[in-house]
Amino acid sequence: MNLQQMRYVLAVAANGSFREAAKALYISQPSLSHGIKQLEQELDAPLFERTRQGTILTAAGQDFVASAQKIVQQVDHLQQHFTTTEAEQHYFSVAGQHYDFIALAVCQVLKQYSDYRYIRIFESTALEVIKDVEHYHSELGIIFLSDYNQSRLLRLFKQDELVYEELGVFQTHIFICTDHPLAKKATINLADLAPYPQVRFTQEASYPDLAEDPLEAPATGAVIATSDRATMSRIVARTDAYGSGSGILEAPEEQGLIMRPLQHSPKNRVIILRRQGHELSEIGQYFVTALRAYFASQHVSLFK
Template identity: 50%
Template sequence: MNIQQMRYVAAIANNGSFREAAKKLYISQPSLSHAIKELEKELDVQLFERTRQGASLTSEGMDFFQYTQPILAQVELLENRYLANDQDEKHFSISSQHYDFLSIVISQLIHDFPEYDDFRIFESTTLNVIKDVEQYRSEFGILLFNESNQAGLSRLLENGELEYEELTTFSTHIFMRIGHPLANKKVIHLDDLHDYAQVRFTQETNNYTYFAEDLIDFPGISQVIHTSDRATLTGILQRTDAYGSGSGLVEDPKSQGIVLIPLADSAKNKMVMIKKKTRQISPIGEVFLAKLKQYFADFAQNKGNSHK
């Protein structure tokens, strides 16, 4: 029994058939079938029920599958840790929450590094971004720091042997539809919002309450709508008089049918880059960071010019 056979079992279980698993594994179906038969012979158990519709785990197969999952997870962690520095590997991965600027900067990077055959942009929640970098899947993670979450996130980063670098600062902005009753205001005050519902982007539903990216909270909010999908959040804003809050780092809000208005007296928030303390930044990583910082500098300048 070996790691490769464990991966074969996982691929068949996850894809529901030997044929689909063989495609994903880039091996022939007969080779995969032979490997599983050899494993079943060695273990003296039947791992799969084979039918015309596909393959499903037997009860013994399910037990085997569950026992191998933590083993495969540890192997993946080791590979990510020690193979990530392979100079012959043309791979670049970052993790972040969903931000417009990522597609812009990554597109520039793809153009400048045609020899790279694998780019990965993992967009997820704060906790998953931290885990992705901690486990060496991504070279960088992009996170938002504010007054309520920075202390807690800093502790998590320290525990994961991660460090962060500030990329830019920004004020809280209120998001709402173009035809909203408050849409023509130059600045929004908290008192302006009391009669309107707030849409919030919900992240992990655990004890880490400081993961919330919503940058404003006050007593007496008339209604709160929670969503874990940013497209749904934008869709609600487009169709109701609800509002949301965020960074204001949106490339073309009008194309999404929304406006962004600064919140009066809001504290400065930070966009930061996180990385493993012991991981040396790759050449492509250096270029990515330079382009990202330049984007933020240009964005701030263009925004300042638009207000003149």
């Protein structure tokens, strides 16, 4: 058994097929199959089963993946730690879903740590943010946690040995154009929204419960789905459609938008994600402090 074979198994488990795993690893499918077959013979246990739905892990395969993930992660961490040059140590990366306040906090970091050669902001889906932190690409992850997605996310955190702390609790806000028929209302309820189309920001096509949009799709009425925030804002600013979000948006009026809190909003939380046992770097601590300062300044208008 070797590290390469572990990576082969993890790739097949992640991609759901030998073909896609081989593409992801940039190797031939026969080489991948041969490596896994040798491993299965050594373990005297099949790790995968081919079905109509794809390639799935056997019970032995599930046990193997759980252990192999930890080993591969630790090896990657050791390699990164001992092969990093002094210049590369001046590197900071944060992963997050699409929130304006992340960039605002990074601006504060840039002023304080002007000697850093590379600062990275990785914006993506909840699953990709988790993966980025888990694999040591980012020191911190910023994601949205709700009653709707909490069950799945907490299982992932435990599985990937990640911990989190709460930044703040926010009320779901509705985004509409400045001359929308609902613009004069101080708050909006679901019944108010029924006549209007909803614009949804969707990137987690396979996992609707992990969607970044805090408002579920309506049972009736038109839905416009987009994977681009700018497109969502442009549609809302020019039509009677509406969108939903945290309400944490820098200068919405400049985009032709106004925000109104949703009545009877569920509890939504913004959380900071990190690896279990990981002590934050000095720049990481400063970033978190900058985030908390911003949230504190917005507390009255945004949080319950």
